Amino acid sequence: MIGIATNTAAVDVVWRNLMGAVPDAVIVSDASGQIVYVNTAVTRFFGYQPTDLLGQPVEILVPRTVRGQHKSHRAAYHSEPRRRFMGFGSDLRAVRADGSEFPVAISLGYTTSPSGNLVIAIVQDLSDLRERDRSIENLTQRMVRDTKLEEVNKELEAFSFSVSHDLRAPLRVVDGFSQVLKEDYFDKLDDYGRDCINRIRTAAQRMGQLIDDLLNLSRITRSDMVTTDVDLSAMTREIVEMMMAAYPDQKVELAIEEGMVAHGDARLLRIALENLLSNAWKFSSGQPTARIEIGRSKSTRGETYFVRDNGAGFDMAYADKLFGAFQRMHNAQAFPGTGIGLATVQRIINRHSGRVWATSEINKGATFYFTLFQEAGNGIQYNPTG
Amino acid sequence: MTKPSELTLVMVDDNADEIFLTRRQVRQDGIVNNFVSERKPERLIEALGELSKAGIDKNKVLILLDINMPRANGFEALGVLRAHPQYKDIPVIMLSASDDEADMFEAFDLGANGYVVKPFKSDEFFAALSNIPSVKHQLVQ
Ligand SMILES: Nc1ncnc2c1ncn2[C@@H]1O[C@H](COP(=O)(O)OP(=O)(O)OP(=O)(O)O)[C@@H](O)[C@H]1O
Ligand SMILES: [Mg+2]
Secondary structure (H helix, E strand, C coil), X not given: CCCEECCCCCCCHHHHHHHHHCCCEEEEEECCCEEEEECCHHHHHHCCCHHHHCCCEHHHHCCHHHHHHHHHHHHHHHHCCCCEEECCCCCCEEECCCCCEEEEEEEEEEEEECCEEEEEEEEEECHHHHHHHHHHXXXXXXXXXXXXXXXXXXXXXXXXXXXXXXXXXXXXXXHHHHHHHHHHHHHHCCHHHHHHHHHHHHHHHHHHHHHHHHHXXXXXXXXXXXXXXXXXXXXXXXXXHHHHHHCCCCCEEEEECCCCEEEEEHHHHHHHHHHHHHHHHHHCCCCCCEEEEEEEEEECCEEEEEEEECXXXXXXXXXXXXXXXXXXXXXXXXXXXXXXXHHHHHHHHHHCCCCEEEEXXXXXXXXXXXXXXXXXXXXXXXXXCC | CCCCEEEEEEEECCCHHHHHHHHHHHHHCCCEEEEEEECCHHHHHHHHHHHHHCXXXXXXXXXXXXXXXXXXXXXXXXXXXXXCCCCCCCCEEEEECCCCXXXXXXXXXXXXXXXXXXXXXXXXXXXXXXXXXXXXXXCCC
């Protein structure tokens, strides 16, 4: 395809062929600012047919707000023509036939012809470039943010580890001396005094449990990862056997998908599966027959593993709370626990650059999903750790 | 465990509460009756010397050594003891606030004979003692 020129004296055939192949928009105007030539790229850039533009003032391609300015620049340019490049740094914009604007860079050239002086403008569309700039900037920002987040997390982790650790000693004093009181002075106390001591002891022991949970959680994050191929199906069967022994009275129908092999840290993945399965068992213990399914689904983004039960379920309004330490949706009478299980699972999955989430409906069971080492869908792969 | 053993337990810990509670516990549960405490780990050898002077047989001494003490680390005290010509064979159980495997391995590398995490239950302590041949036969079941 070849551009259209009205002034054959000014534009020869070779030049027109050449212009047709140029990827940028080329616009030639005369001393009065009228367009005398455009190449075919102009249609793609501006949405005008070449014939729509010929004879029009070049300002038709300039945003309305700067048209006046453009006219005076043009006059100045004609009085002192030289080659100029305008663009990348500055915020030049052009306007399409439909009124939309886009960022451009413009090179200006000047030539004489039998029919007078001509200005040649070569226009580059910077939309893609700007878009790319933005996504690079976004990505950079995200990486900076995640790196900072990771640092903060590490610090927090170290902090919570040492605090939990240091809390043990004073707690031991509370626990130990309240026991001394109980052993040596119980018969000297009235019921109220005894009740107080019992409460102190119960609370101290609960606090001890919480501290141990926190320390274990922090150990999950601090331990070194050793990744191998892990047979999740076999691992699930082993854990299931343990669960059966722990809940001998619970009737469970099981479905375990075969051949689920994943890459990861076997020790950590076992802890994650143990927590998910023990939840499945626990929260379906009210069913006459519990149904627990462990499987995977494949998608373009990799494999998603799931653990499904038909138990008590939970309210999806709290779905994002579930994974916080000590967050529980059920009361301790019906379903005992401290609420550290899913926080542990999340850390383990995070360490595998995966994602974990859940869907549920009250009394209709719950499904917990997770992925491991998930690859980003596009070319840019970016896996924050932490 | 009705009759306590003839062993003398030397507990090295900078925390007086910890010493009080441990002394009470091991006596109450009849593991040992003779209990000596030392709050400065760098004084361990001196304390053992005092025991010798008081006529206590060093073959009937057992040390319970806290790992995490602020000034001198318990590991250092263990190192000093194991290099001492006279007392190097006294059994030592390390007492730790953490069940960190690295600490545990280091303790055994440095020549500890046992490792317990505080607060410990008496049967855990008893089990640690039973694992030391020279101590086992002195325990009263
Ligand atoms: N399979 C499930 N069905 C319904 N609710 C669940 C299920 N798994 C977890 N939950 C909800 O999420 C909460 C947090 O789970 P998490 O495993 O962290 O704690 P827990 O099981 O209560 O205690 P822990 O695991 O520390 O013994 C649970 O208390 C429960 O409310
Ligand atoms: Mg749980």
